[in-house]
Amino acid sequence: MDELQNALNNKSLTISTFPEKGRCLFTTRDFSPGEVIISESPYVSVPNKNKESPESKCEWCFSSTNLKKCSACHVVWYCSSICQKSDWKLHCVECQALKKVDKERLKSITPSIRLMVRLCIRRKLENQKNLDYGGCGAEQLRMHFSAFMFLACNAHTICDSELRPLGTGLYPVISIINHSCLPNSVLVFEGRLAVVRAMQHIPKGTEVLISYIEIAGSTITRQKALKEQYFFTCTCSRCIKLKVIDARITNVMDFSFVTLSKWGDEKGRGILKSSDKTEASVAYKMIEELQMKLYHPFSVNLMRTRETLLKILMELQDWKEALSYCRLTIPIYESCWETEAAVKSLTKALDILESLMEQRHHSCWNF
Numbered sequence: 001m002d003e004l005q006n007a008l009n010n011k012s013l014t015i016s017t018f019p020e021k022g023r024c025l026f027t028t029r030d031f032s033p034g035e036v037i038i039s040e041s042p043y044v045s046v047p048n049k050n051k052e053s054p055e056s057k058c059e060w061c062f063s064s065t066n067l068k069k070c071s072a073c074h075v076v077w078y079c080s081s082i083c084q085k086s087d088w089k090l091h092c093v094e095c096q097a098l099k100k101v102d103k104e105r106l107k108s109i110t111p112s113i114r115l116m117v118r119l120c121i122r123r124k125l126e127n128q129k130n131l132d133y134g135g136c137g138a139e140q141l142r143m144h145f146s147a148f149m150f151l152a153c154n155a156h157t158i159c160d161s162e163l164r165p166l167g168t169g170l171y172p173v174i175s176i177i178n179h180s181c182l183p184n185s186v187l188v189f190e191g192r193l194a195v196v197r198a199m200q201h202i203p204k205g206t207e208v209l210i211s212y213i214e215i216a217g218s219t220i221t222r223q224k225a226l227k228e229q230y231f232f233t234c235t236c237s238r239c240i241k242l243k244v245i246d247a248r249i250t251n252v253m254d255f256s257f258v259t260l261s262k263w264g265d266e267k268g269r270g271i272l273k274s275s276d277k278t279e280a281s282v283a284y285k286m287i288e289e290l291q292m293k294l295y296h297p298f299s300v301n302l303m304r305t306r307e308t309l310l311k312i313l314m315e316l317q318d319w320k321e322a323l324s325y326c327r328l329t330i331p332i333y334e335s336c337w338e339t340e341a342a343v344k345s346l347t348k349a350l351d352i353l354e355s356l357m358e359q360r361h362h363s364c365w366n367f
């Protein structure tokens, strides 16, 4: 803990511990909207490899181009000698072990196992047996939790600029930041560097809070996700206020409508898998109609349906209708985030759609 606190002293941040949350990160000066609060390289990281993301990636920068396998273990990939050199201290230890694993067994070594192994290697190499992970700490971990619960709570998914997951990393300082469904900060990635930025004016002495989950979800959905992955019940003001309302909505909802809506959604999903996008758009419009009767105009479920429709319409190159669906999602995002950032990116999406429409209009005249 002292080591982490020392690292934070010149960064206008401090750590405090509270019984209900464990360690918390506080500011010791004001931060302006958009300002970087902290940026950190991963202590250890691994690229993702699963059904959704089966392609190999560079072990260091997660690039998926110009890859060459490590000639010794034939398991790990690099896109350049610079990346290979940067990773060598860790990989040279890991490489010895990987060389001995037979091909069949290699398949069962998941990225989570590799992350854990890399953490042990780095700790051993640096002899930092006391690197403190506090409430979810590696030392306490051995006593109280399994290693994978520790990873689930403390590891961060590294994403590209379009929020596609690339890998997983452990960031000792950033992993101190607690969750809120009304966060004052946001975590983004610039390559492997994790950057936490203020989303609003943050006065001195305020806890830095990010959202661990998709914020545009009902209170019940958010709380379920937090409980399942992070093992706590969120008591932020949004959860407390909306939990009561959510429960009332669930009680008064016409059950047959919900069932119908779910049926429609499943049907839509089935159709979506098929290649007939026109059929999918008809099915999703039917779901939208049902949901409009059932849900509040700012409902996240309704927004999800409209987002799906937006994607389908873009694939069908029906820019005009896609634009109208894009417009419908803006007020819902505005109400979820209450920040200009979401509006800005949606406005950018609108600009792109509008320019595509314009291009199409011109090409119609040209041919």
Ligand SMILES: C[S@@+](CC[C@H](N)C(=O)[O-])C[C@H]1O[C@@H](n2cnc3c(N)ncnc32)[C@H](O)[C@@H]1O
Binding pocket: 020, 021, 022, 023, 024, 133, 134, 135, 136, 137, 153, 154, 175, 176, 177, 178, 179, 180, 230, 231, 232, 233, 234, 235
């Ligand atoms: C990445 S760690 C955050 C730092 C943690 N407080 C610590 O002491 O190391 C995630 C864990 O912190 C706790 N946590 C985060 N946000 C919380 C919140 N809003 N309320 C209660 N516990 C929270 C949960 O135990 C969660 O699994």
